[in-house]
Amino acid sequence: MPSIDENKRKAILKAALELFSEYGFHNAPMARLADQANVGVGSVYRYFKDKNTLIETLYEEVDEALQMAIIDGVDPTHSTRKQFLHLIINLTCFLKDHPHEFKFLEQYYHSPFGIEKKREKLLLEKISDRQNPFMKLFFEGSRKEIKSLPVPLLHALAFGPVLFLLRDAMAGLVKLDEAMIIQLADGCWDAIRNRVDS
Amino acid sequence: MPSIDENKRKAILKAALELFSEYGFHNAPMARLADQANVGVGSVYRYFKDKNTLIETLYEEVDEALQMAIIDGVDPTHSTRKQFLHLIINLTCFLKDHPHEFKFLEQYYHSPFGIEKKREKLLLEKISDRQNPFMKLFFEGSRKEIKSLPVPLLHALAFGPVLFLLRDAMAGLVKLDEAMIIQLADGCWDAIRNRVDS
DNA sequence: TCTTGCGGAATGAACGTTCCGTCAAAGGTA
DNA sequence: TACCTTTGACGGAACGTTCATTCCGCAAGA
Structure with missing residues (x-):
């Protein structure tokens, strides 16, 4: 059969x-x-078919799960800040609770095909930005709340700290508790928000 | 001979x-x-002796050069903010101008010995924090200017965006000009500075 | 002549992939 | 139901390649 x-x-x-x-x-x-x-x-x-195909397939599955987790419970009627914090916290919690997935993705993106994949994604997003929940926030009516910066820079300020801290957490150098995750998200928000005063 | x-x-x-x-x-x-x-x-x-030794030796050399570049021209009499921006800009510029070094370090830290090395370093720093110029800033009399957060979190907020953006730049996804580097440094500073108001 | 750095052929281990004998189950026949 | 035939999933031995490392003959200086 x-x-x-x-x-x-x-x-x-x-x-x-x-x-x-x-x-x-x-x-x-x-x-x-x-x-x-x-x-x-x-x-x-x-x-x-071969080892590479196995890796690619695994990536698709893991990425799918991550995307789902990120948008879980985010309410588009809330303020930009609330939504952003929610997204960042979702992202951080998922990766913290799924160390295998995190380490796999890290490795994937640092490998030859990972870079290719990233380039693909970027080109696709140029067309369908609105798929990405973060992109939505960065553009939709939040122009006054979020700094007017190139998108890759916003990405870096928003995600960079998350990945950096998760790496340390995975290596056992930090214990990531809920309070720290919230402080992290606040920090990311401070980095991209438009400041009202000095 | x-x-x-x-x-x-x-x-x-x-x-x-x-x-x-x-x-x-x-x-x-x-x-x-x-x-x-x-x-x-x-x-x-x-x-x-063998390939691993070669990698380790190379790491020592590259790291040495990086440390030198980071502190170049930083003036301890300047404000905390000025010093911090200077350090971040030095770091970014050096890695941007030395893509081989950047890619090597990235790979090193994501490999088995890299993690070990990082753990070592962290333990050493517990003893001699003051060696690290960023550590100095985070502690020395800047308590009022910088958020009172766990050190690993400050690290993440300060360096995370730099590494993230450099990765995109290396992959050819962004063109990193001087203006963007300054915006980057400002963003990192906003993430860790103590805010005076709301 | 003796020493010693040098290069590259040789070695052996590790790995991805292929190939083939085995076996269990499905289905056909009486 | 009992028996035989066919099918294809399965595991793992075997293959071929790639690589780190070693070893040995050579050549240049003392």
Whole structure:
């Protein structure tokens, strides 16, 4: 019977996420991966054409989950500031609670295909900015509340601190509690908000 | 003559920096490296015990140069804000003008030994904070000007945006001009400064 | 002649991928 | 129901490649 066992597929992806995030793409041999998924090496190649395809597929899945988590519970009727803080907190909490996903994404974006992917995304966003919840905020009627800066700079000021702090947290250098996450989000907001006075 | 040719050593380190930053540690074979340095493969092992040692040595050199560049021209008699902006601008400009060094460091810190190194550094800094120019600012008499936050959070708010934006710049997604670097530094300062009013 | 730095061929390990024998289950036949 | 045939998923041995590292003969200086 030509069939694909969905459970097996999931098991392979799960093992891949764990091993890639823990040891890196280059130090997670397919043999070990198959082992951890309780599957023969050959079987992995029944589900995924090769290692690169496996990585790409995993990226799609992880990114999808992240996007969902980010917009969870954000209310478009709230103030720009409230929405922004909510988005940043969602982002931070998700990545903090899913260290495997975070480490995998970090690695992916720092690898050859990651850079390519980022370039693609950027070009697509030029066309459909409005898909991205942050883009919406940066543009929609918030012109007076948010500094008038190039978008990549706003991105950097908003996300840079989040990623930096998460890296330290993952390395065990900081304990990220709720209070600190809120202070983080406030800091990001201060960096991009238009200041009323001096 | 039992001698070490300093020129050859430099040539190997230079080739290593270029190849590692361009292709990554794993895709820069020692053979190619030796080739680019106009040196036999065997000779490389005369100067460096193995590939890991080469990477570590290169890191020490690059880090040294970076530290020097960061504090260049910073005047301790200036205001905290001025000093901070100066440090951030130095950091950004150096990394922007030395893409090989930037990519190498990024890769280093995202690799297994990088994390170890970071942990080491953090422990050392607990003892000799005052070595780090940013630490000085965060503590010395600036208590009123800078938010009272955990040090790792201040770090994240100050450096996160710089690294994020530089990554985009390296990938060719943004053109980083002087004006943008100043806006970046201002944003970082806004993120950590104590606000006088609302 | 003796020493020693040097280069590159040789070595061995690690890995991604392929290939093939095995086996369980589906389906056909009586 | 009982038996035989066919199918294709499966695992892992085997292959070929790539690479870090070693080893050895050579050549240049003392």
